[in-house]
Amino acid sequence: MTFELTQDYLNHILSAIDAGDDAxxxxxxxxxxxxxISGILYELEPEPAHxxxxxxxxxxxxxxxxxxxxxxxxxxxxxFTSEELAPFINLMDSDDAVDLLNEQPIQVRxxxxxxxxxxxxxxxILDLLHYEDGVAGSLMQKxxxxxxxxxxxNACIEEIRQQAEDVANxxxxxxxxxxxxxxxxxxxxxxxxARKTAKIADIYDEDVVYVETYRPVDEVAEVMRKYDxxxxxxxxxxxxxxxxxxxxxVVDVIAEQAExxxxxxxxxxxxxxxxxxxxxxxxxxxxxLIAGAIGSLMAATVINxxxxxxxxxxxxxxxxxxIGSTGGNVGIxxxxxxxxxxxxxxxxxxxxxxxxxxxxxxxxxxxxxVGLIAGAYTFLIGExxxxxxxxxxxxxxxLLASFMGTVTPLVLNRIGINPAVASGPFITTANDLIGIxxxxxxxxxxxxxx
Numbered sequence: 133m134t135f136e137l138t139q140d141y142l143n144h145i146l147s148a149i150d151a152g153d154d155a156x157x158x159x160x161x162x163x164x165x166x167x168x169i170s171g172i173l174y175e176l177e178p179e180p181a182h183x184x185x186x187x188x189x190x191x192x193x194x195x196x197x198x199x200x201x202x203x204x205x206x207x208x209x210x211x212f213t214s215e216e217l218a219p220f221i222n223l224m225d226s227d228d229a230v231d232l233l234n235e236q237p238i239q240v241r242x243x244x245x246x247x248x249x250x251x252x253x254x255x256x257i258l259d260l261l262h263y264e265d266g267v268a269g270s271l272m273q274k275x276x277x278x279x280x281x282x283x284x285x286n287a288c289i290e291e292i293r294q295q296a297e298d299v300a301n302x303x304x305x306x307x308x309x310x311x312x313x314x315x316x317x318x319x320x321x322x323x324x325x326a327r328k329t330a331k332i333a334d335i336y337d338e339d340v341v342y343v344e345t346y347r348p349v350d351e352v353a354e355v356m357r358k359y360d361x362x363x364x365x366x367x368x369x370x371x372x373x374x375x376x377x378x379x380x381x382v383v384d385v386i387a388e389q390a391e392x393x394x395x396x397x398x399x400x401x402x403x404x405x406x407x408x409x410x411x412x413x414x415x416x417x418x419x420x421l422i423a424g425a426i427g428s429l430m431a432a433t434v435i436n437x438x439x440x441x442x443x444x445x446x447x448x449x450x451x452x453x454x455i456g457s458t459g460g461n462v463g464i465x466x467x468x469x470x471x472x473x474x475x476x477x478x479x480x481x482x483x484x485x486x487x488x489x490x491x492x493x494x495x496x497x498x499x500x501x502v503g504l505i506a507g508a509y510t511f512l513i514g515e516x517x518x519x520x521x522x523x524x525x526x527x528x529x530x531l532l533a534s535f536m537g538t539v540t541p542l543v544l545n546r547i548g549i550n551p552a553v554a555s556g557p558f559i560t561t562a563n564d565l566i567g568i569x570x571x572x573x574x575x576x577x578x579x580x581x582x
Contacts (some may be wrong), residue, residue, distance in 0.1 A: 135168040142175055142341030149180045155189050166195045169177045173203055182211040194220045197565055198228035206235050222248055225300060226256040227273035227381060233257065259374075268352050269345035271385065272366040272375035275299045278306040279332060281315055286328035288318075303363040306373055307336040314365055314373040316340045317376035342367050345374060353382045427561030430569050431456070438572040451522050454506055455571045458526060459533040462498070464490060466537025467559055491538045492531070499530035521575045528574065529567040536563065 148156045158453060161169055161184070169188070173181045173196065183207070185193050197205060197220050209217065209232070221229045221244055233241045248254040255275040262268030277295045279288050288305070304317045318336040326335050342365045343352050355363055356379065363378045435452065470487075507523035510516055536557060 135164055135171075137168070137175070141434045142172065145172060145184070146176070146180065149183055154187055157184060161188055161192075166192055167199070170196050170200055173200065173208065178207050178211045181208050186216070190219050191223050194223040197232060198224050199547070202235060203573070205232065209236065214240055214247055218244050218249075221257075222250045222253055222296075225273045225275055226253065226260055226375075227271065229253070229257050230260040230270075233261070235273050263345065266349055267345065268343045268347045268349060268366050268377060269374075271352065271381050272345070272377045273351050273381075274375045276306060276373075277302055277304075278308050278365075278373055279318075281307050281309055281333050281336065283332050284328065285323055285326045285330045285332065288323060288332055289328075292323075292382060297509045301363075301378065302376070303376075304377075306340075306365055307332060308373050312372045314340065314342060314367050314371055317365075340365065343377070344369065349382075349385050352377055353386055356382050363405045367557055393550035409573045424561050427565055431565050434565065434569050434572065438576065445515070445518070445575075445579065447510075447513060447518060448521075448572075450513070451506065451518070451525075452568060452571070453531055455525055455567045456564040459529040459567035460560035462530050462533035463559035463563040465535040467541050487538055487542070488535070491534045495531045495534035496527075498526035500579070502530065517579070518575075521571075521578050524578075525571040525574050526565075529563070529572050530564055532570065533559075533563045536566075 136478055145160065146159070148160070164172075169184075169192070173185065176184065178189065185196065188196070197208075200208070217240075221232065224232070233244060236244070245254050245257060246525035249258075259274065260270065260272070275298050279291050279293055283291065290303060292302075302320065304319065305323065306317050307315045309315055316336045316338040317340050318332060322335050341355065341359050341361065342450055343355060345366055345368055355361075356377075361379070363376045365373055366375045366377060368374055502525035506526055507519040510518040540559070
């Protein structure tokens, strides 16, 4: 049965916290999953959330802290002393512990590491802190099961029993040589079915997919997606096994990247959090709004330059909105499709010429259909002389917008810039400007005798 957090239940918990009824709170929390407790903590202020978390079993508390949203966690951790935080860090997977500690001031980080009872955990954390953000080393966890290639199956089973205590999920057993070099892996099924006296060297699989510590995390995510992996081993340049990256960490990375791309496409220059001030939110939105306003002013300048055409045929003004919006919409649609294809490396082999040809064919069909529909409208408003102006303008705008929506993300991707910045207000404003200019140029040419 799933838990649904209601305001009545939240008030019930707050009343118990205010009354200091620890027995009731523990009994209530014992009935819930860690994810449900996380939802309660999200609704509480940091002080009562701290109180509630301090009553929980430390392993449960560690799991909750590891999975809390970063912003909520930072605010909550501010209420903890280093002595209170250390026991939770002791029980986390090393990668989760590093994520949490990286959010803290350096002084707090050093104090907590110095207070850890599990010195192996402290060593793991110090190792992982050396890696830069965005590479496989920063994403990996040190906890895994590895066995020497020379062991028998019986000895391997005993080794697994000892190592598994510190490993949350066993996806595979990695096989290494005497110096720790990754040789392959062996499944638990093979170990269970093999004779106890059999050698691991005779049953392990040498065909293992791995990544190096310096590989970008988006490449790691793509490798895991391509080979449908739940976990992937991480090695150094000497091929020595250092850790593993699990699917849950990759999912988090993909979600973060998707959120960042959505923000850029939406015209935000940074991340907006729930507790951000009005000024902070304004700073994030203003850059693209100003850029969009400048683009619109330039479009107004273009329109102003064709006052004579508008003076002759006022109905030209009626079609300015559809020209601008069509170009912006087509540009966004096309660039979104290109961004989608760039995220799937199976489509990277397509040449620029092939992409442009396909985009051109689609644009011609769409431009003709939209142009004919809008052109037909000129008869309804009694301005049939505008038919070819409107139809040809829309066809031209769709072609140009499709070209920009295709080429811009590809060029940015080629030079190492996040192609998501090619979308949103940039494409929309640029296509508005170009579209209106093309519209009036065609009108000027076709209506010269009017």
